[in-house]
Amino acid sequence: MKDIDIYELAGNVLSSITSDLNESIYSELNGKLSLAWSPDPSVNAWAKSEGTIDEPPIHKICINYELVRQLYRDIEAFCEYLESDLDKGAFDFWFQDFEQPIEMLPSIFTSEAHRKNTFIAAITWVFFHELGHLKQEHGYIRSKFLNYQVDLISECNIEDSRLIEGKAAAIYHVTEMAADFEAVDTCISELIRHFSGEDLKAAIYLFVCGVSSTLYRFHGDKSLILDNVPGGNHPNPLTRLENIIPQIYEFLSISDLHQHIGIVLDRKRILGICNQAATAAGLFWLRCRTEKPEIPDNYFLMGNLNRANGKEYLCKIVETWDEIEPEIKALRRFGHYYGVLQFSQHTRDSIFSKRKE
Ligand SMILES: [Zn+2]
Numbered sequence: 001m002k003d004i005d006i007y008e009l010a011g012n013v014l015s016s017i018t019s020d021l022n023e024s025i026y027s028e029l030n031g032k033l034s035l036a037w038s039p040d041p042s043v044n045a046w047a048k049s050e051g052t053i054d055e056p057p058i059h060k061i062c063i064n065y066e067l068v069r070q071l072y073r074d075i076e077a078f079c080e081y082l083e084s085d086l087d088k089g090a091f092d093f094w095f096q097d098f099e100q101p102i103e104m105l106p107s108i109f110t111s112e113a114h115r116k117n118t119f120i121a122a123i124t125w126v127f128f129h130e131l132g133h134l135k136q137e138h139g140y141i142r143s144k145f146l147n148y149q150v151d152l153i154s155e156c157n158i159e160d161s162r163l164i165e166g167k168a169a170a171i172y173h174v175t176e177m178a179a180d181f182e183a184v185d186t187c188i189s190e191l192i193r194h195f196s197g198e199d200l201k202a203a204i205y206l207f208v209c210g211v212s213s214t215l216y217r218f219h220g221d222k223s224l225i226l227d228n229v230p231g232g233n234h235p236n237p238l239t240r241l242e243n244i245i246p247q248i249y250e251f252l253s254i255s256d257l258h259q260h261i262g263i264v265l266d267r268k269r270i271l272g273i274c275n276q277a278a279t280a281a282g283l284f285w286l287r288c289r290t291e292k293p294e295i296p297d298n299y300f301l302m303g304n305l306n307r308a309n310g311k312e313y314l315c316k317i318v319e320t321w322d323e324i325e326p327e328i329k330a331l332r333r334f335g336h337y338y339g340v341l342q343f344s345q346h347t348r349d350s351i352f353s354k355r356k357e
Pocket residue numbers: 129133153154155176179
């Protein structure tokens with residue numbers, strides 16, 4: 001696909017979503033959602049809420065052309081990598097426990113559809129992540145709890161991001177995780193609307209490939225080691241994936257949902273689909289960074305609680321979320337219940353028992 005075709009496809013998809021949201025939600029609220037495109041050469045997207053929180057929402061999302069171009073090129077290279085079977089031995093070894101192996105790329109779709117569907121999944125996820133920031137008024141929340149004005153929510157690691165630490169970093173990280181949660185909730189609902197049966201399972205697989213690839217791209221070359229406290233403006237991709245993958249398989253395991261969509265999604269199978277897609281994207285990114293990758297400890301998904309420093313890190317995150325959640329719920333003007341970040345009782349108990357040690 002030529003660059004111009006990538007911009008056109010992204011433009012059509014995101015403009016259509018923006019129009020739908022204006023017609024269905026923003027008009028009811030007397031507000032407006034606008035989508036802008038920027039020629040800025042960075043891989044970035046940002047969100048801005050104009051006006052005050054007492055007024056109808058005037059929300060703006062800006063996407064850089066370079067972001068969509070780069071995401072497509074990443075996904076194209078990732079699909080080529082999977083087609084090449086370069087790491088087949090490693091994948092066969094890691095995923096040998098599955099009774100029914102999951103294809104590295106679902107043969108139910110053509111090679112062109114792999115690229116296109118994964119790309120659309122990735123850009124819609126970015127868009128709904130930005131909308132998640134706006135829906136929960138994270139600019140207002142960050143300004144209020146940090147005592148300085150935050151006008152723009154940006155996905156790029158701003159130059160002085162390393163200076164963000166302590167409470168500020170915890171607020172940044174947890175609001176990113178909350179926006180991830182909103183995005184996953186909306187995207188999974190969209191996938192259910194568009195696909196059914198085996199196509200749906202394949203689309204979920206490609207969705208996780210697309211989101212994982214996007215998170216690694218945003219993170220760039222920085223370390224993936226989890227510090228015991230949040231630092232900088234974004235959590236690392238593994239931390240973010242450990243947050244949203246359980247969200248995906250928990251949501252898709254709800255039996256009422258199965259009745260609604262007319263198929264039963266086996267929980268173990270969905271977990272396998274998600275893990276394999278995220279792991280494949282992780283190994284691909286490792287390969288992009290170094291020719292002969294040695295897989296570091298803690299590189300793949302194991303649950304944030306099981307990760308070195310995971311409990312200390314999550315303790316700060318959960319405490320911060322509990323502090324800001326009531327206000328976020330009061331500000332949130334639309335969206336499903338399932339889109340609001342939540343931590344399981346198991347997570348809370350594990351953190352609490354760690355504290356008592
Ligand atoms: Zn964000």
